[in-house]
Amino acid sequence: MSAISTVLLGSLSSGDHVIAQRGLYGATLALLADLAQRWGVEVTHVSGHDVEEMRAALRPNTKLLYLETIGNPTTRIADLPGLFAVAREHGVMSVVDNTFATPVPCRPIEHGADVVVHSTSKYIGGHGDALGGIAVFADRERHRRIRDYSCQLGATAAPIPAWLALRGLRTLSLRVQRQCDNAKLLAERLSADPAVTAVHHPSLESHPDRELAVRLLDGGAGGGVLALDLAGGREAGRVFTDALRLALAAVSLGDVKTLVSHPAGTSHRQLDERRLEAVGIEPGTVRIAVGIEHPEDLWADVRQALHKVH
Ligand SMILES: Cc1ncc(COP(=O)(O)O)c(C=O)c1O
Known part of the structure; x- marks a missing residue:
């Protein structure tokens, strides 16, 4: 959640509009609801399966699209290429949580994502014994900016869980x-x-x-x-x-x-x-x-x- 929070807090300002999939991980939905209530960020929820619904949700202040590759628990799959293409057309940043899919079968940057987040507490760590998260960036400049912001937030991995995540990758x-x-x-x-x-x-x-x-x-x-x-x-x-x-x-x-x-x-x-x-x-x-x-x-x-x- 700290990877997700860093990306959202580091990218959004009051008055921005977010298009987010319905039925996201509970804490992500709660974070978006809090941003809406206390920060004046507007949030519109969409199914994640319908390009026309996404087009209709766009506003002049739309800043960010947020999806999950595989939805919980019904395993519905978001139309990443379709929705990312619309986002790109309109200068909207695309973020996707790829925790359920993992980078083994699905690498969303290949389908047009700007940022991919993973809870490494799950498949990457792989043994249910270390909490962590990562954000992967398609763009070096955005990475530098949000990485600097993560240091301000203190959302930095502890050494042993970071090592366990790296060992899990093998x-x-x-x-x-x-x-x-x-x-x-x-x-x-x-x-x-x-x-x-x-x-x-x-x-x-x-x-x-x-x-x-x-x-x-x-x-x-x-x-x-x-x-x-x-x-x-x-x-x-x-x-x-x-x-x-x-x-x-x-x-x-x-x-x-x-x-x-x-x-x-x-x-x-x-x-x-x-x-x-x-x-x-x-x-x-x-x-x-x-x-x-x-x-x-x-x-x-x-x-x-x-x-x-x-
Ligand atoms: C899809 C998804 N994203 C993010 C998280 C948050 O992960 P963590 O508990 O490592 O912060 C979870 C946790 O269940 C999740 O299922």
């Missing part, structure tokens, strides 16, 4: 490849289970952004996160998550260990059904941030937990 491509393969296998098998009403993963032909996934995620590697909707709703989500033995019920992602979360029972438990629906989450939605375990061990665990909700 195995990033192997881990992410395995996580994508494991996620694809789970997505395919879960799709055939009667207790599951929908599976969300960009590797599936049924995914609403499948064509974008093929273009943006190195031929359709869908990332390591998938979501499933359990027919039994909130109670089934709780039973399923509690029954897992190999996977761990925890909110983070990008760990070598599979982490499973049930938003309606944990991070989003304060939302009623109507408000859950507004953020694209069903009472029985479960997110699986797949690790690098043996795929059959992982499937055996998921299958035994599913039996508890049949």
